[in-house]
Amino acid sequence: MSGELRIHSFFTSLQGEGRFAGYPSAFLRLSGCNLACVWCDAHEAASGVQPEMLRVADAAEQLIRSGLRDICITGGEPLLQEPAVGELLALLPADRRVVIETNGSIPFTALRKRFPALYFSADWKTPSSHDARFARSNLAAIGERGWIKFVVAERRDLDFVADHAPEAAAHGIELYVSPVFERGAVWYAEVAAFVTSLSETHPARFQLQLHKVLGIP
Numbered sequence: 001m002s003g004e005l006r007i008h009s010f011f012t013s014l015q016g017e018g019r020f021a022g023y024p025s026a027f028l029r030l031s032g033c034n035l036a037c038v039w040c041d042a043h044e045a046a047s048g049v050q051p052e053m054l055r056v057a058d059a060a061e062q063l064i065r066s067g068l069r070d071i072c073i074t075g076g077e078p079l080l081q082e083p084a085v086g087e088l089l090a091l092l093p094a095d096r097r098v099v100i101e102t103n104g105s106i107p108f109t110a111l112r113k114r115f116p117a118l119y120f121s122a123d124w125k126t127p128s129s130h131d132a133r134f135a136r137s138n139l140a141a142i143g144e145r146g147w148i149k150f151v152v153a154e155r156r157d158l159d160f161v162a163d164h165a166p167e168a169a170a171h172g173i174e175l176y177v178s179p180v181f182e183r184g185a186v187w188y189a190e191v192a193a194f195v196t197s198l199s200e201t202h203p204a205r206f207q208l209q210l211h212k213v214l215g216i217p
């Protein structure tokens, strides 16, 4: 019997961040989150108000019907619905490139073991988010099929990245540093200089969130 997912929305757009930025992707945005970040750009989904309930099989069918190779399961926090998400992943064809976007606060080692081909895009929250929780066990679970994104809004966030990047880099994880889009060009330049200064010890990639630049979902 198919379980159900609490859904906020389904849409197609360009992937805005991470390794597959710029590729067209089908997005399934799930409803509800366990964090309350100041810079949340998905308030409606995070709040979990009035979600639509959708059978897992129907969600899989919608994603497959998009015809797109890339599929992104985002939120909110998708891992709050891990059993149903696992059911969904099992229904997706092997030729799809599936990314779970997570805030990294919920351990996903079991899901990684079950789906070795899955990609994890883990957002390691910085102090300005006011909710910087991260499950360290996830570092080993990310591996080469995944990356960590630090979204930075203030100088203290850069200090946080400098402190934590070595730990992530020691696991061979690809790192991205994204300035909060609303902070503007002066801040982007400061973040770019910071990323350059990191390059010898623990290389990271500067990334502007493409969907925000383009004003698309």
Ligand code: SF4
Pocket (backbone or CB within 6 Å): 033, 034, 035, 036, 037, 039, 040, 041, 042, 043, 046, 075, 076, 077, 103
């Ligand atoms: S983890 Fe993501 S969805 Fe949840 S509150 Fe923070 S930014 Fe919003």
